Amino acid sequence: MSRMGTAGVISAFFERAFRYREKRSAGGEYNFDYEMALPVLEKKVPLKIYAHRADDILTAIRIAKKYQLPFTLDHCTEGYLIIDELAEAGAPVFVGPLFMFKTKAELRNADPYAAITYEKRGLLVSISSDHNITDSRFLPITAGELVKAGLPHAAAIQMLTINPAKAIGMEEKIGSLTEGKEADLFIAGGDPLEIRTPVIMTMIRGEIVPGSSDLTDLKGGSDAH
Numbered sequence: 001m002s003r004m005g006t007a008g009v010i011s012a013f014f015e016r017a018f019r020y021r022e023k024r025s026a027g028g029e030y031n032f033d034y035e036m037a038l039p040v041l042e043k044k045v046p047l048k049i050y051a052h053r054a055d056d057i058l059t060a061i062r063i064a065k066k067y068q069l070p071f072t073l074d075h076c077t078e079g080y081l082i083i084d085e086l087a088e089a090g091a092p093v094f095v096g097p098l099f100m101f102k103t104k105a106e107l108r109n110a111d112p113y114a115a116i117t118y119e120k121r122g123l124l125v126s127i128s129s130d131h132n133i134t135d136s137r138f139l140p141i142t143a144g145e146l147v148k149a150g151l152p153h154a155a156a157i158q159m160l161t162i163n164p165a166k167a168i169g170m171e172e173k174i175g176s177l178t179e180g181k182e183a184d185l186f187i188a189g190g191d192p193l194e195i196r197t198p199v200i201m202t203m204i205r206g207e208i209v210p211g212s213s214d215l216t217d218l219k220g221g222s223d224a225h
Helices: 003-025 054-066 079-089 114-120 136-148 153-160 162-167
Strands: 047-051 071-075 093-095 125-127 185-188 199-204
Touching: 003 054, 047 054, 054 071, 054 079, 071 079, 079 093, 079 114, 093 114, 114 125, 114 153, 125 136, 125 153, 125 162, 136 153, 153 162
Parallel strands: 047 071, 071 093, 093 125
Antiparallel strands: 185 199
């Protein structure tokens, strides 16, 4: 029930998972609990680490590096207190939800603008809603608040698009408008981070979503993003 105990349980799990992978490759018995760890051990997907407190973040980094696992830091609420260690670790950071009540002790030192600190230190930052704690539809509004606080507009857009794609190794398929990608996009009738801006068309994998297209607002204009 302690934080050290939790760290011990996680470490022991990876020790067993590595032994399971060796036995499995030799034709050993299937085990679902350890099978789900194989994509992480084989570096096909990152280990998603959810931590708020600075001490928990540091513990998680030590565990991931001990087993040489790719990882992301999700929430990372007190990461700004250990920014040098975060910069040294170099892991992608998913920050959020940024604007919420401090409903538990781990959120006591929450800074809704920590994403700006991380971006200035060169970290790969994404904005997370922790859906359904905060509705993911409001992510652009959150990004807009960060821009108001000083985050460059382009950086805010990247935190919602290409940065999370890079963080999970999906940048070849999604995250930017590039030939050959899956063509998930929308057209906005203005700045997409402005709360009053309407979405006038949505496309998923190159197909316009029925009922989502209304380009009449763009006649004679050039405000589409």
